């Protein structure tokens with residue numbers, strides 16, 4: 001048996017991971033031409049508009065609204081969908097807080113359904129069990145690029161007359177039964193923050209898929225302080241509150257160049273993620289993330305789980321040993337399910353207030369979504385980059401296999 005690097009044995013990976021430049025002359029040229037417009041306002045310039053139309057062409061989507069972040073995109077979708085005070089929105093406990101912020105700013109209440117142990121995505125049965133007369137929407141997070149079970153979620157939504165919003169911040173060009181994530185729900189929300197598949201520094205987009213132009217107009221106005229700029233004349237009709245989540249021309253300019261790279265980025269990530277799964281599928285005690293037959297993931301990261309009964313080590317010891325082999329990784333994705341944050345356990349969305357939580361009897365506590373908790377306690381997360389080389393991926397596989405073999409209970 002190979003001695004582990006952590007015990008003084010040879011390191012599996014000794015060469016640096018492949019890297020590359022995300023931004024180049026393409027972005028610089030677009031930025032220069034944005035400045036030459038003599039305006040950086042999206043309504044007067046052409047860059048944000050082109051960014052949206054290029055992205056829309058790639059996605060086959062006609063109605064898109066640009067936003068200042070992914071968090072903003074989700075808030076805009078909720079606002080356009082009419083989510084308001086005291087409504088409940090069902091979502092996943094394994095996500096970025098950006099999924100939840102818009103819900104609470106609408107003074108609606110996040111309700112957490114449990115996830116599937118193999119995909120880490122919302123379990124439609126658990127979602128349906130959480131529905132009450134207050135429920136208005138399902139906010140489905142395609143975690144790490146892996147599409148949710150949209151057929152089942154859309155069926156549940158239809159049965160209970162709920163809006164489906166897709167959080168695609170981590171799932172660019174992912175497919176489910178031949179359809180792109182972000183095109184199946186009423187709204188698809190994207191983030192272009194600097195960590196995502198493509199970056200505009202910060203930014204986001206909402207795809208409005210309802211086919212109703214009024215939903216598009218409402219989403220557009222909701223991102224722009226309720227300015228209505230899409231018709232012939234600009235009006236401000238303040239029927240209710242809407243924030244300023246506008247994207248600038250500078251972000252739009254970078255976005256134009258980034259969208260051109262998106263197919264390549266996603267193809268590489270899909271190839272690399274699927275390759276890791278093929279390389280560790282047969283390892284006893286390891287559960288690779290399940291991407292169903294009908295899905296394609298663009299792997300924002302790669303997260304597998306350990307069957308802790310099968311190993312003599314803890315999850316954290318596995319993670320440390322893998323790190324010592326030269327493979328950076330982290331134990332889990334977020335430290336704990338989001339509902340264990342004080343914001344939820346202490347029901348404090350706003351300081352000195354328990355509003356809007358006090359509109360319902362919902363409690364947030366350990367054990368609320370046991371499978372989600374298990375996922376985060378047993379997972380190892382690896383970074384995936386489109387700039388990694390095929391050899392990097394093979395070395396990741398070798399290192400995982402080595403550590404697993406060493407700790408396997410005989």
Ligand SMILES: *Cc1c(COP(=O)(O)O)cnc(C)c1O
Nearest residue numbers: 069070071096098099169191193
């Ligand atoms: C990144 C992310 C967001 C928020 O995006 P920002 O642009 O950072 O506001 C929302 N949901 C998920 C799942 C994310 O990963």
